Amino acid sequence: MPSWAEFQPYIVTGLALGGLYALSGVGLVVLYRATGVLNLAFGAVGAMGAFIAYSMIQAGDPDWVAWITCIVFGGVVTLGYGMLFGPALAGRGPLVQSISTLGLALVLFGVIDLAWPTTGGQSPSISFPTDNGGFSVGQLQVNWTQVIALALGIAITVGTAAFLRFSKLGTAMRAMANDREITATLGVPIRRVEAAAWLGCGLLAGIAGILLADLSALDDTTLTFTVVISSLAAALIGQLRSIPVTFAAAIVIGLVHDLITPITQISNYQDMTPFVLAAIALLVMSRGQVMSRSREEG
Amino acid sequence: MNRPLHGRTRTAAAVVAALALGVLAGCSSSSSTTTAPAASSSAPASSTAAASPASGSSASTVSTSACGTKPGVAATGTPINIGAINTKQPGTDFSDIENMAGAYFACVNANGGINGHPIKFFPETEQTNPSQIAALAKQLVTTDHVVGMMGNSSIIECSVDAAYWKSVGIDVLGAGIDPECYSTPNTASVNMGPRYSSDGAVQYVLAQGANKIAFDQSNVPGTAYIAAGPSAVAKAKGVSIQDFTENVPITSANAIATKLVTAAGPSGAVVLNFTPPEALLILQAAQKLNLEDRVKYWACSTPCNTDFLATSLGPKWNGKLFVNAELTPLDGNTSATAQLFDAILKQYGSDVSGGVGSFSEMGFTIAEIGTHALESITGPYTIASVSAALEGVKDYNTGMLCQGYTYGDYSEHIPNNMDFTVTPDNGKFVQASSGGACTLISASDPQIAAYRAIAGTAPMAS
Numbered sequence: 001m002p003s004w005a006e007f008q009p010y011i012v013t014g015l016a017l018g019g020l021y022a023l024s025g026v027g028l029v030v031l032y033r034a035t036g037v038l039n040l041a042f043g044a045v046g047a048m049g050a051f052i053a054y055s056m057i058q059a060g061d062p063d064w065v066a067w068i069t070c071i072v073f074g075g076v077v078t079l080g081y082g083m084l085f086g087p088a089l090a091g092r093g094p095l096v097q098s099i100s101t102l103g104l105a106l107v108l109f110g111v112i113d114l115a116w117p118t119t120g121g122q123s124p125s126i127s128f129p130t131d132n133g134g135f136s137v138g139q140l141q142v143n144w145t146q147v148i149a150l151a152l153g154i155a156i157t158v159g160t161a162a163f164l165r166f167s168k169l170g171t172a173m174r175a176m177a178n179d180r181e182i183t184a185t186l187g188v189p190i191r192r193v194e195a196a197a198w199l200g201c202g203l204l205a206g207i208a209g210i211l212l213a214d215l216s217a218l219d220d221t222t223l224t225f226t227v228v229i230s231s232l233a234a235a236l237i238g239q240l241r242s243i244p245v246t247f248a249a250a251i252v253i254g255l256v257h258d259l260i261t262p263i264t265q266i267s268n269y270q271d272m273t274p275f276v277l278a279a280i281a282l283l284v285m286s287r288g289q290v291m292s293r294s295r296e297e298g
Numbered sequence: 299m300n301r302p303l304h305g306r307t308r309t310a311a312a313v314v315a316a317l318a319l320g321v322l323a324g325c326s327s328s329s330s331t332t333t334a335p336a337a338s339s340s341a342p343a344s345s346t347a348a349a350s351p352a353s354g355s356s357a358s359t360v361s362t363s364a365c366g367t368k369p370g371v372a373a374t375g376t377p378i379n380i381g382a383i384n385t386k387q388p389g390t391d392f393s394d395i396e397n398m399a400g401a402y403f404a405c406v407n408a409n410g411g412i413n414g415h416p417i418k419f420f421p422e423t424e425q426t427n428p429s430q431i432a433a434l435a436k437q438l439v440t441t442d443h444v445v446g447m448m449g450n451s452s453i454i455e456c457s458v459d460a461a462y463w464k465s466v467g468i469d470v471l472g473a474g475i476d477p478e479c480y481s482t483p484n485t486a487s488v489n490m491g492p493r494y495s496s497d498g499a500v501q502y503v504l505a506q507g508a509n510k511i512a513f514d515q516s517n518v519p520g521t522a523y524i525a526a527g528p529s530a531v532a533k534a535k536g537v538s539i540q541d542f543t544e545n546v547p548i549t550s551a552n553a554i555a556t557k558l559v560t561a562a563g564p565s566g567a568v569v570l571n572f573t574p575p576e577a578l579l580i581l582q583a584a585q586k587l588n589l590e591d592r593v594k595y596w597a598c599s600t601p602c603n604t605d606f607l608a609t610s611l612g613p614k615w616n617g618k619l620f621v622n623a624e625l626t627p628l629d630g631n632t633s634a635t636a637q638l639f640d641a642i643l644k645q646y647g648s649d650v651s652g653g654v655g656s657f658s659e660m661g662f663t664i665a666e667i668g669t670h671a672l673e674s675i676t677g678p679y680t681i682a683s684v685s686a687a688l689e690g691v692k693d694y695n696t697g698m699l700c701q702g703y704t705y706g707d708y709s710e711h712i713p714n715n716m717d718f719t720v721t722p723d724n725g726k727f728v729q730a731s732s733g734g735a736c737t738l739i740s741a742s743d744p745q746i747a748a749y750r751a752i753a754g755t756a757p758m759a760s
Contacts, residue, residue: 006560009587013552117391125578125610131586141587146552217579219547226549261553262560264542268517271545 002262008140010258016146016215017230018254019153020208024231025238025246026160027204032240033164033177034197035086038098039078040228044105044112045202046209047223049073051116053210054124054218063129071206077108078202079195086194105224112220126213149211156204157247164243169196177241226271230254233274237281253277360637362645365402366409367673373411377418378672378679381438382449382472383431383459386423392451394652395473396421398661399449401646402669412672415679420444424452431458439466446684448668449661451475456485469685469705471668473660477523480745486688486711488663488699490624490739493527494746495599496571497739498622498717500528503567503595504535505733506620510566512558512593516576517543524571527743534742548576551583559584559592567595570602577602578610581619590614600624603656608722615722620730623720625659626698627727635666635697663698670694671705693756700736701756712749715739716758 024042031039049070056066081104089097116124130144164170172193175183184190208231212223230253238246253274260270363369380403382396400419407416420442424431431454438444447463450456450472456479463470463484474480474487480494490498492515500511513528515521525541532539540561544554558568558580570577577598584590596619603621611619628636639662643650650658671687672679693702700716716738720727729735736758741747 009556009560010553013550013556016552017550124575125582127582127586134588141589143586145586215552216549217547217551217575219575222547222549258550258553261550261557267557268543268545271549 006262007259008138010261011255012140012142012146014255014258015251016149016254017258018251019150020211020215021227021230021234021254022153022247022250023156023204024208024227025234025250026157026243027201027208028231028235029238029240029243029246030160030164030173031197031201032235034173035082035176035194036094036097036180037082037086037089037101038094038232038235038240039201039205040098040102040232041078041081041104041108042201042205042208042231043227044108044220044224045074045077046070046205046207046212046227047220048077048108048112048209049206050126050209050213050218050223051112051124051220054126054213055116057126067210070210071203074204074206074209075199075202078205079199082198083195086198087191105228109220109224112224116220124218126210126218128214131214145211145214149215152207152211153247153250157243161243169193173197230257230274233278236278239285249277249281360634360641362405362638362641363409364634364638365405365642365669366407366411367413368410370408371410373407373414373416375411375413375415376679377416378412378446378684379418379420379442379444380446380448380668381420381422381442381444382447383422383424383434383438383452383455384450385426385452385455387425391651392473392657393421393423394650394655394657395451395661395664396449397649397651398643398647398658399665399668400661401642401650402662402665404646405642406665406669412669412675412679417669417672421449424455426453428454428458431455432462435459435462439468444468445679445681446668446672446688447471449664450485451657451660456482460485467681467685469688471664471671471688471705473657473664477520480712481710483707483709483711484685486705486713488625488660488667488696488703488714490600490622490712490714490717492571492599493524494712494715494739494743495622495624495717496524496569497527497531497743497746498719498737499569499571499597499599499620500531500539501737501740502620502622502719502730502733503569503597504532504537506567506595508562508565508567508595509537510561510563511537511539511569512542512561512566513539513569513571514542514544514554514558514580515571516546516573518546527745528569530744531740531742534740544572544576546572546576548579551579552587555580555583555587555589559589562593564592565594567597568593569597569599571599573601574604574607578607581607581611581615585611585614590618595620598622600656603720603727605726608727609725611722613722613724616724617721617731620719620721621727622717623727624699624714624717625656625663626700627720627729628654628659633697659698663696666696666698667691667694667703667705695759697759699759701758704753704756706753708749708752710745710749710752712746713753713756715746715749716756 052073053066053070057063089100128145134143164174172188234246234250234253237249257270257273261267384392384396386393400421403417403419420438422434447468447470450470453475456476460478460482470485472487473489474491479485479487480491511532521543529539562568598621600622603623671691675683675687688705689707691705693704695702699714704713716736718736719730721730739746
């Protein structure tokens with residue numbers, strides 16, 4: 001078993017990843033609460049945005065323009081999908097709605113493979129200027145990109161929670177989450193609220209995509225699937241409702257995933273982290289529900 | 299229909315989410331499996347730039363007329379049917395190898411052919427589907443009536459077809475990836491493959507004084523076979539080596555880089571055996587975390603030998619990263635062979651999408667050796683005569699390899715077992731100033747020792 005000192009570097013990398021998973025998880029929860037749709041295309045949208053940003057940087061465009069394009073692309077594509085298919089799918093069950101977003105994910109995944117093939121072994125990558133700066137905490141090296149990832153995760157969690165609680169639009173979203181029909185009869189413009197949720201989710205997908213392209217890899221498979229798996233697990237632990245719990249779960253998933261790295265006996269199974277943690281959390285929560293139900297019946 | 303997101307619906311959504319986790323994980327792992335074997339390929343991918351250590355220089359300009367014995371005279375005789383199978387799928391495309399071989403053969407055909415006979419080339423592509431690969435091999439033999447296979451390069455073709463080639467008596471000349479490309483009687487490669495290239499990388503850092511090795515590669519079938527080579531080389535020098543494997547695509551490069559640096563220690567070396575994208579991820583992560591100087595050396599098997607990787611890494615890695623190189627670099631190379639390569643690529647290589655690079659270089663070398671073998675045949679061109687001609691190739695100077703090329707009639711084939719080492723130099727790879735010249739792969743690797751016991755040691759190319 002590695003010593004505590006050997007574990008320490010992975011706290012930094014794990015927190016940075018956890019921050020991005022949190023940001024993504026919050027995006028998924030907000031959209032789900034407003035529309036009832038689990039956006040499985042979240043990762044693919046971010047991935048394609050990141051690849052577009054990469055091409056722009058290669059073409060000589062300023063880095064910041066490329067980053068913003070990635071974020072805007074995420075927002076536009078997700079909003080476009082929501083507006084185009086959302087109404088048609090609104091009457092269908094959660095399974096159909098979610099699988100349809102998986103369809104979008106696979107389409108984007110295929111387009112990325114076609115447009116950015118790895119012929120010739122070229123390795124696309126994105127780097128931020130913040131990669132080269134940072135500070136040390138004892139033996140730990142921390143770069144500014146990692147700090148930004150965690151800080152964004154926290155800021156977006158807090159900001160989204162405040163937005164849902166205090167803003168008119170946020171209140172409408174919460175109302176829709178509670179009862180969509182009654183909310184509609186109260187005169188809330190449901191389509192507009194849904195559009196805002198799709199747009200917000202897409203913008204977060206773009207942010208997560210560009211940051212993960214730097215912190216993890218500019219790889220379509222990684223960005224399309226890994227982000228969604230970890231974020232979805234966090235959102236599940238938050239019961240697709242609680243933003244603070246989703247945030248905490250995402251941080252724990254990121255931390256545990258990376259802290260397993262030095263334990264060579266199990267490090268090749270670290271990708272199971274989100275599944276295992278989600279399964280444990282769901283078991284514990286369902287046990288709690290059974291116990292409270294039996295207490296009520298007793 | 300408006301509906302509340304309460305109770306049953308949320309439960310249903312949770313179930314969907316849980317199912318989706320499984321579906322997405324399935325997609326993710328399936329994709330990993332698809333791309334992972336390529337990660338252990340030692341076939342590099344892009345162009346290199348270093349002074350040629352093996353090729354002589356030539357002041358004269360070589361044109362495509364040097365392809366054949368009758369410059370400018372098109373071959374019109376009965377065609378000699380030759381086949382090839384390459385992997386070509388999203389993320390893994392080796393088809394530049396057969397495309398360049400095809401360009402070389404086209405050049406030969408336009409300049410007299412093989413004793414007046416044109417080579418009719420049947421390049422096929424596959425998508426790592428064993429039944430498809432087996433069917434392609436049979437189709438080439440029974441329908442297309444090929445008498446030889448020159449230009450194969452596939453993730454799994456050697457393991458799928460080795461027994462078939464033996465049964466029909468065809469000797470294959472290709473660029474190998476899986477172990478069967480080196481350990482079976484009917485296949486020989488122009489490249490060294492992941493195991494022996496990793497041997498070379500480990501051997502280099504040991505010679506530079508590394509006292510501990512952290513060897514990392516993708517977690518795919520066959521990693522134990524590959525790791526056995528570097529492990530034997532390090533242990534023969536009394537240096538401890540720790541093996542790691544990573545699931546690919548890599549999702550947490552920062553953590554991996556940290557792990558490797560910790561394992562190697564300040565006087566040790568990290569040695570990577572990955573495709574360029576994965577290796578670059580780890581190296582860039584080390585750079586972002588300022589870890590590059592926390593070990594004495596970094597090294598890579600051949601796939602890292604791409605200008606793209608050198609450019610992406612930047613000057614911090616000059617003289618810090620050392621990469622095993624299996625074939626002669628072409629940038630700045632003025633040898634007659636390099637000039638012929640350029641001329642063929644320019645005139646006949648419109649299908650070679652990657653242009654100058656290791657894949658096209660391998661295709662050129664395969665076709666060059668194949669043509670040399672075919673030209674030695676005096677009777678009819680049959681499977682038996684072509685295989686016999688290939689087996690007769692001995693110490694042939696390709697101008698592309700460190701040593702002469704020998705096919706031979708052996709139970710296994712590792713004809714390329716001498717290499718050199720390159721290091722980044724401001725966006726290009728150049729020959730390492732210390733110990734970068736052609737060096738024999740250590741016979742501490744039992745597979746190398748076994749091969750040399752039956753085939754001997756080919757001389758260095760002059």
